[in-house]
Amino acid sequence: MINLIEDLIYSTNGKGMYEITDNINNWVSKKNITQGQLNLFIQHTSVSLTIMENASPDVQEDINRFFLNLVPEDSSLYLHGYEGNDDMPAHIKHMLTQTSITIPIKNKQLTLGTWQGIYLFEHRYNPHKRKISLSFLGN
Amino acid sequence: MINLIEDLIYSTNGKGMYEITDNINNWVSKKNITQGQLNLFIQHTSVSLTIMENASPDVQEDINRFFLNLVPEDSSLYLHGYEGNDDMPAHIKHMLTQTSITIPIKNKQLTLGTWQGIYLFEHRYNPHKRKISLSFLGN
Amino acid sequence: MINLIEDLIYSTNGKGMYEITDNINNWVSKKNITQGQLNLFIQHTSVSLTIMENASPDVQEDINRFFLNLVPEDSSLYLHGYEGNDDMPAHIKHMLTQTSITIPIKNKQLTLGTWQGIYLFEHRYNPHKRKISLSFLGN
Numbered sequence: 001m002i003n004l005i006e007d008l009i010y011s012t013n014g015k016g017m018y019e020i021t022d023n024i025n026n027w028v029s030k031k032n033i034t035q036g037q038l039n040l041f042i043q044h045t046s047v048s049l050t051i052m053e054n055a056s057p058d059v060q061e062d063i064n065r066f067f068l069n070l071v072p073e074d075s076s077l078y079l080h081g082y083e084g085n086d087d088m089p090a091h092i093k094h095m096l097t098q099t100s101i102t103i104p105i106k107n108k109q110l111t112l113g114t115w116q117g118i119y120l121f122e123h124r125y126n127p128h129k130r131k132i133s134l135s136f137l138g139n
Numbered sequence: 140m141i142n143l144i145e146d147l148i149y150s151t152n153g154k155g156m157y158e159i160t161d162n163i164n165n166w167v168s169k170k171n172i173t174q175g176q177l178n179l180f181i182q183h184t185s186v187s188l189t190i191m192e193n194a195s196p197d198v199q200e201d202i203n204r205f206f207l208n209l210v211p212e213d214s215s216l217y218l219h220g221y222e223g224n225d226d227m228p229a230h231i232k233h234m235l236t237q238t239s240i241t242i243p244i245k246n247k248q249l250t251l252g253t254w255q256g257i258y259l260f261e262h263r264y265n266p267h268k269r270k271i272s273l274s275f276l277g278n
Numbered sequence: 279m280i281n282l283i284e285d286l287i288y289s290t291n292g293k294g295m296y297e298i299t300d301n302i303n304n305w306v307s308k309k310n311i312t313q314g315q316l317n318l319f320i321q322h323t324s325v326s327l328t329i330m331e332n333a334s335p336d337v338q339e340d341i342n343r344f345f346l347n348l349v350p351e352d353s354s355l356y357l358h359g360y361e362g363n364d365d366m367p368a369h370i371k372h373m374l375t376q377t378s379i380t381i382p383i384k385n386k387q388l389t390l391g392t393w394q395g396i397y398l399f400e401h402r403y404n405p406h407k408r409k410i411s412l413s414f415l416g417n
Contacts, residue, residue: 031381039380041140043391045331053184058218080336095151100330102178104274106144113182133389135382190377192323197358241317243413245283251410252321
């Protein structure tokens, strides 16, 4: 059995969706792995992992709008706001999306569907360095 | 170690919740597996996986209504809509639910709770063939 | 390969966020495990698992308020309500959050970020005993 854990650091520069499919594909292709389960775990509570359509940039813009409307950045709505108006909304958006995603690997590749991309969904305005644990179990 | 990956194809016929617990149980019972982790990964961004109560059909109807209200099918709200009014809402509903679920296997069975069922939550009106990767690691 | 599955029972006493990070850390430290993937799977559909900031109690209060507003406990909105006004809202909150979370283990410890805690998010008013399957694969 192959049992790997490594961190991937990704720099974000404000709110929005950042596609990391190529980063993950590169990681997979550098390892001598063939089949098993790859887990992505993000070590923060104000940015999420998500699998989303990667064909149209409009999709990402619509997602940003939807979540801004669903979780307003209005400090009067929240008790918590040490780090600004985007602080508590960031945590709520994290809860509504994913901290951890497991993706199967087969024939040395992620088994993503044709239109699926892997994204960091950054909820903060300021630049951040984001750490993702990549762990693989399999052969 | 046993390391399996196979695809399950499921046909949906319009929006709503489709219980697939029996399909997954059948897959598990056909394999010679006893204990480990089973991952379900759906290879699309307009249908979700979810674990939900499977005792009352009213639950599924309430879920459909809630999500239709939360993510309106009103094309004036979205930039993206190549495939109709249900296109962008489908992606958002996918983001708010699950792409990937890991379920433990013990004594050759899924460790689901008494009232838990596994569902495809289809977000599109048109019929679709949906592909789920089933991957198992364990013994 | 080490392949473990055990249940953890946790008693909740009404709605809200219950931090279980110490419970999970204790479980990990009692097992002779070093590196791999730990999955937490909750065997119910009216309580969720979530990873959330554990520094400020205000965060948990804001989360309770947000979800109560997003999924109102108003029986006129739902068909299903055998167990009271919090019945159907509990299922919807479960769908919007997590049933199953995989967390990597490295150097005998959970690879949580500095501010990340693991929580049960209880959606029911009455006391409940909640069962979580802990399963580990690795070394």
